[in-house]
Amino acid sequence: MKDRRIAILFLTIFIDLLGFGIIIPILPNLAKELSVESGTSINPDVAVGLIAAVFSVIQFIFAPLFGSLSDRIGRRPIILGSILVNAFGYILFGLSQSFWVLILARIISGFGSANISAAQAYIADITSYEDRAKKMGIIGAAFGLGFVFGPPLGGWLYGSETLFGLDVREIFHIHESANHSLFIVGLFTALLCLLNFVLAWRFLPESNTQKSTVKRSPTETFTGMLEARKIPVISELMLINFIYIAAFSMMQINASVLWKEKYDLNPVAIGNIFGVIGIFSAVVQGGLIGVFQKKLGLRKMLIWGAPIAGIGLSLIPLPSKEWFYAVQFFAIFCLALANGLLMPAINSLVSLNAPANAQGQMLGIMQSLGSLARAVGPLLSGLLYAQFYMLPYLAGGILMMVNFGLALILAKQLNQSPQQVVKD
Numbered sequence: 001m002k003d004r005r006i007a008i009l010f011l012t013i014f015i016d017l018l019g020f021g022i023i024i025p026i027l028p029n030l031a032k033e034l035s036v037e038s039g040t041s042i043n044p045d046v047a048v049g050l051i052a053a054v055f056s057v058i059q060f061i062f063a064p065l066f067g068s069l070s071d072r073i074g075r076r077p078i079i080l081g082s083i084l085v086n087a088f089g090y091i092l093f094g095l096s097q098s099f100w101v102l103i104l105a106r107i108i109s110g111f112g113s114a115n116i117s118a119a120q121a122y123i124a125d126i127t128s129y130e131d132r133a134k135k136m137g138i139i140g141a142a143f144g145l146g147f148v149f150g151p152p153l154g155g156w157l158y159g160s161e162t163l164f165g166l167d168v169r170e171i172f173h174i175h176e177s178a179n180h181s182l183f184i185v186g187l188f189t190a191l192l193c194l195l196n197f198v199l200a201w202r203f204l205p206e207s208n209t210q211k212s213t214v215k216r217s218p219t220e221t222f223t224g225m226l227e228a229r230k231i232p233v234i235s236e237l238m239l240i241n242f243i244y245i246a247a248f249s250m251m252q253i254n255a256s257v258l259w260k261e262k263y264d265l266n267p268v269a270i271g272n273i274f275g276v277i278g279i280f281s282a283v284v285q286g287g288l289i290g291v292f293q294k295k296l297g298l299r300k301m302l303i304w305g306a307p308i309a310g311i312g313l314s315l316i317p318l319p320s321k322e323w324f325y326a327v328q329f330f331a332i333f334c335l336a337l338a339n340g341l342l343m344p345a346i347n348s349l350v351s352l353n354a355p356a357n358a359q360g361q362m363l364g365i366m367q368s369l370g371s372l373a374r375a376v377g378p379l380l381s382g383l384l385y386a387q388f389y390m391l392p393y394l395a396g397g398i399l400m401m402v403n404f405g406l407a408l409i410l411a412k413q414l415n416q417s418p419q420q421v422v423k424d
Contacts, residue, residue: 005126008204009119012079013142015196016113019090019189021150021278025270026158026185027051028256031102038099045257047099049382051106052253053375058110060371067117075125076206078118083200086112087193094186097179116367125207148278155271157185228365233353236410240302241346241366242373243403244309247396248335249377251313254385254392258317262389263324277332284340298345298352299414303407305341308334310400317390338400349414 028048035047042050070078089109096102157163163184229235259265259273292301312334319327350366384391 004203005205005207006123008200009079009122010142011196012083012200013116013119014146015083015189015192016086016115017143017146018150018153018192019086019109019146020113021146021148021274022154022157022185022189023093024151024252024274025155025256025267026182027106028253029260029267030096030182031099032257034096034099034102040099042099043382043386045386046379046382048253048257048385049378049380051102052249052378054103055106055110055113056249056371056374056378058107059114060368060375062111062114063117063371064368066114067121070118070121070208074206074208075118075122076200076204079115079122079204080197080200082112082115082118083193083197084112087190087197088112090186090189090193092186094183094190096182122207125209144278144282148275148282151271151274151278152268153271154185155266155268157188158182158267160184163188225365225369231353233410233413234350236406236413237346237350237353238366238369240306240342240403240406240410242369243399243406244306244342244346245370245373246377246380247309247313247399248339249374250381250384250392250396251316251335253378254381255316257385258389262317263321273328273332276329277336280332280336281339284336292341293344293348296341298349299411301341301345302349302414303404303411305338305345306400306403306407309338309342310397310404312338313393313400314397315393317393 028051031048031051032044035042035044040047066078066082086109089105089112092101092105092108096105158181160181225238228238255273256270259270265273296304312331315327315331315334347366380395381392384395
């Protein structure tokens with residue numbers, strides 16, 4: 001029974017991330033085109049960043065609220081409701097013919113995807129303390145697999161004329177002026193959500209048997225962030241984490257535009273490149289993290305991850321068309337390697353240095369800050385790309401060198417740590 005519930009939760013998170021991955025090769029260029037066609041006063045490159053930012057801002061606001069609400073009314077209503085909201089968001093995405101409808105679709109999807117805190121709480125409800133870390137790992141696995149399969153699938157769907165051999169234009173009476181390829185993407189992802197809803201409705205009983213009566217303030221996340229700033233090492237780690245995620249998200253949302261405009265790539269090719277990023281990341285995180293921690297220790301992982309990420313980000317806009325794939329794959333390898341060094345080091349060091357009674361709170365704040373960074377990064381990327389196409393990537397490289405300096409400073413404190421895992 002427990003394993004079945006874990007599998008349903010995995011599917012819920014996987015579909016969230018698969019849906020996010022599916023639209024990665026499509027959304028940035030679509031946002032740019034619709035901002036022009038809709039006659040908005042927003043710079044088209046800035047519009048790309050805005051589309052990405054609204055999704056992350058909604059997640060930042062509602063993920064902590066959904067977590068606390070699930071304490072009071074139960075995990076099941078939050079999870080089931082968010083799945084339906086996501087299905088509606090993807091249908092609206094598929095029907096988007098104006099920039100403002102696309103904005104609304106991403107707001108709805110951000111709201112529906114803010115269910116990760118409820119899913120984490122469900123896992124905590126049904127697992128022992130000793131088994132919890134292993135089961136929580138399904139969230140990381142779902143993230144990774146969603147990013148491996150989502151972008152290539154999105155590129156393929158966007159280039160399809162039919163869905164499962166069915167002419168959706170005829171079945172749903174899609175107007176000739178509508179983008180039926182976009183509707184196929186939205187419909188496919190919404191159908192996945194509906195399948196997920198049926199499985200969750202059937203096989204995911206309520207796990208919260210002792211509901212809380214405490215109502216948490218919407219400002220609690222911000223209060224927690226301010227409190228975390230006062231904890232030595234934690235505040236520095238959170239700053240490093242914020243800078244890294246913001247720099248990476250600058251690339252993640254803008255690369256589709258760059259690869260189409262400078263290198264003439266179509267959505268299928270863009271999706272395949274993002275899929276390679278996911279595969280490289282999965283290999284590094286699945287097979288090499290233990291080796292890194294054993295051979296280097298967390299301190300060196302934190303220090304050297306930053307410049308490697310900076311190299312990867314800076315290389316992306318540089319090659320000629322002849323050298324495009326060779327340079328991109330090397331840059332992608334650098335980013336995957338850096339992610340495999342930085343993220344485990346940051347999360348582990350936060351856990352090691354957080355107060356014993358506040359580890360969950362600190363890791364939750366880290367997730368909220370990550371959502372905020374994914375809003376700031378794309379906005380900054382759009383503003384910079386509007387000035388010169390290389391700037392988002394060069395700025396990302398500079399930000400990672402700032403992180404390198406911060407890590408070197410922090411290393412002096414970590415050298416004094418009593419934890420044996422933090423090696424010289």
